[in-house]
Amino acid sequence: MPGFEAIDSREKKALNNLFREGGTLMAHGFQKLRKKYHVREFESACEKYFGVKKALAVTSGTAGIKIALRALNIKRGDEVITQSFNFIATIEAILDIGAKPIIVNVNETLNMSPDELSKKITKKTKAVIPVHMLGVSAEMDQIIRICKKKKVPVIEDNCEAIGGKYNNKFLGAVGDVGIFSFDHGKIITTGEGGMLLTNNKSIDKISREYHDHGHENNSKYNRGNDTKKIYGFNYRMTEMQGAIGKVQLSKLKWIIRQNRVRFKILSDKLNKKYNLRKIPKKSIPNFDTFILFEKNFKIRRKIINVLKKNSLGTKNLPDAIKWHCSYYWSHAISKQEVRNSLKTKKILKSAIAVPILIKKRASLYSKIAKEIFNIKS
Template identity: 40%
Template sequence: MPAYELYGQEEIDAVVDVLQRKIVHRYSSHEARGGIYRAKEFEDVVARAVGAKYCQAVSSGSAALYVALKALGVGPGDEVITSAFTFIASIEAILECGAVPVLADIDESLNLDPESAEDAISEKTKVIMPVHMYGAAADMERFRELCDLYGLYLLEDACQALGATYKGKGCGTLGDCGTYSLDPNKVISVGEGGLIVTDDEELYRRMEYYHDHGHIHDESIDRGAEGKACLGFNFRISEIQGALGLAQIKKLPRAIESLRSNKKRILEAVGDLDLVTLRDLPDRDGEIATQLVLLLPDEGSARAFQKASKEAGAGCSVLADNTWHYAKHWKTLREGTTYSRLRCPFDCVYAEDLPSYRPIEWVQTDDILSRAVMYGLNIVMGDEDVERMAKAIKAGLKVAY
């Protein structure tokens, strides 16, 4: 599903225009730029597209999570509950705040299991962070209920789910705030970049300040004369990313339509799945269909399926092997590998009972991922690609029991 599949003249023109005007910084040269603010325009278009009041662009999806957590006030002594099946950035963002990531199980949606998340709540929990994995919404009604019941913030890691919806509302807009990634493997990309959306003006202001050294942005004065609201850091995007984003966001509906149609065509060509099931999603129609996952009855079936599928011409992965997304494989997390001698939360008076992050903690997750096979889908798939994948799935289904 990489966004570059749809890169074209529009993206080239957008970037060239910024370079020709020679104004690359998003917050400077107010007089010279003639009212053109591409990064700001991009943020406004994204906010409208997903249905949020405010959007802050930052330098990556990882930065988006980090800035959001900082703005929510997460720090040493706090715990954040998220999923054992995600990209490690979700966990690193929490660690960078000095807080403790508590990794709960997934359910058959492959997203955070609300029951497991509830079991993980302690008096230190500050945030629940469901991850909308592979472009499909987690059970947001349940998470909203839990957060209201226990007085917690709800932060959506929608880094893989820009454009996905849950019961008609944009993923990322259902919590207190939500994040998207614009890295090269997402449905739209600006090279590297991220976005945070929220309806809460105070939270938005904090994120705006924090992501740019605390600056109180003011177009009517010189950047050097701006005041500062807090300490922060630099997670800015440039006008180049803003312009590229504007060209890309116009293609988002087309990319999603194409992905959904590809998935549908493949499943129709396969026909009856028999004992095999799709992910148990709370809103199947809202997913952006970047992946096709099949849940088999057991691991033996999944391994046999994988072999037959490869032999028939299309490789798939068994998700338990996924070193990128399954916490079981993260030795650096288990061992707390960092370069400083002392560091919160690993050596921290506020975090005495750090979880061990061993796979034994995720029995349910391990069971599900060891019988889940996954195919990545492209935006552009011709009839031949669809037929090849359908043929491989059928070959897998034949040997799966």
């Protein structure tokens, strides 16, 4: 479920307090004018929670992916591999840095197929971006093994699976860099916003400088006299977002617990009648989306009607498939990559994604599970 559902007086109080603590000041500098650094506190809280050495708050998930590519020195003409079931932001970040997106299809996990990755990775590949779509991790052991062999860094696009785990590590802390999005639809939200996680000192240093006009934030100098080695851009998170982010993060565990109850109701009942999305062995999802597959058009229509009738609708599949499948992105990728994505379009065509919402009672999910189950009785 998206974090906006959990917004209550605590986020509002944090915002009100902010205006006594420095208000709309930038995330960095201006020590004498402020009582707090909200963005920096949010970064520290993320480092602790997700178990990484460094977390950098940025304006969005899209910006985070671009910054990661910049920090890895991806250049014009380099190839970057990502996946076909995705959000266009990943492709846009690759294009914005001047690189060429190469598409790998997804398998029944609905994430990057390691088999296809091993066939597509070449000397031209300078980074691989697996995307943990709709709450569930990619098969990271296999992906990392393939990339290590070729000495290619892995950027996890973890915009959609914050709080999920793989092999007991939080997603975003598994590859060389991990990216979160906190936009309105995500499991925790700051309205817009993102976070870049890494244990690599050099990636952190370049990212930090690049996201803030090259500022080294050298504590010996005030901001006006700060030192710089590279030019950058402005991808800074605002203090307002930082203040909200801290509160939202403190609710993440609870949100996932609530999601899990509803997800389990659906999966326990429906696995007897439908093919469900395959969850990799070492993966613990954040349970914010439940996905089943049904090829029969009439049955699909009936399932979607049950969801509509119960005021749930579907989540991206099938309603926004064109925003999430590279088969439809001829405006951004080559004809060849579009053609290569056909396999994924076929897989996604039979998928129905049920949003898990915590403002909806668990009993509603029991009712829905029963109604969808009965369609095939």
